[in-house]
Amino acid sequence: MSTEAKSREAICALGAKLAARGLCPGTSGNISVRIDEGWLMTPTNSSLGELDPAQLSKLDAGGKHVGGDPPTKEALLHRSVYDVRPKDGAIVHLHSTHAVAISCLDPSCHHNTESTLPPITPYFVMRVGKLPLVPYFKPGDPKLADAIREYAKGHRAVLLANHGPVVAGTSLSAASASIEELEETAKLHLLLQGLKTRTLSDFQVREIEEAFPS
Template structure:
């Protein structure tokens, strides 16, 4: 897609996430890679009311080339892009169920959600917990840079998820899948439940290209 089309797609998908209640108020941000830079949603913008012309365009040093001032969390998008070449788009949400999971005590920090569905394994993989940083703390960029080569998605403690993918549409779909998995996980709380075993995960990796990274 060219830049114009990607700007329009950011508007459409932002509204989809907002309409589903996954990006309340002015929370969350989206970005997508270009050949010579990247686009991201502006700071303090409502994803249900994005304007294609105001979407920020940045270079690989984080300099704004056009559009409005970018999200204050642009730096962790940049860290992901620089350290995970296959990441073509990024979705960061404050969606309710995923954010609730990010606040739980005693989760497995290697993957805060277990492999309870094949779609979680295929579209997300392991989901490590990133220690809490205040919003806008640029040390979070260093945390993301360290983990980005190994994981397609991360959970920010007491904050919410960051999800990457092969293109913008696939990344939004993966973020939605993550939210549904978090909802299932919370619904199962207090119940005995099955997870996929190593053979089942291996089969997904073999037949569907899943990466249950460690």
């Protein structure tokens, strides 16, 4: 099986897993993987739980659609992240319930201006780090692609206001692990609202970052 064929199968397998876990309701969310000629991407209006490897969209290095079904309208978003993160090979974008809930909170409710979520667990620090909020733009708006480019330069994960998380990884499995950790942390954060909570200290965060560099 060729590398491209393996990537097609991996995208579909991940889509089925995320759907089974209830992280991509309806036809929401999209997945992409970088390949030698460009990248593969889930098609527009497709359910991540019902993907066909042969119908995945194929785009060339310049973002032109060259095969398969038409790509998601958020293809520009993926391209922007790939442009500024040349070492990453996959991107997962979801409309997962708890992360979207965080994206809809008033900014005064966020942890700080650098991250919408606090360092509740070491695994959030290892797999996500800081989670900045990207200002709201309508889905598919080229201005959103421009905005996310600036945030993605220094962050593997970002949260789109009133929309959802976008996570890049060196591999599809890495991006998947990070976005699932992000969703669980968002859930924990909401569950802990109103309760006295102990988050990791700055020293503990630095200790984890040094022990597990991204």
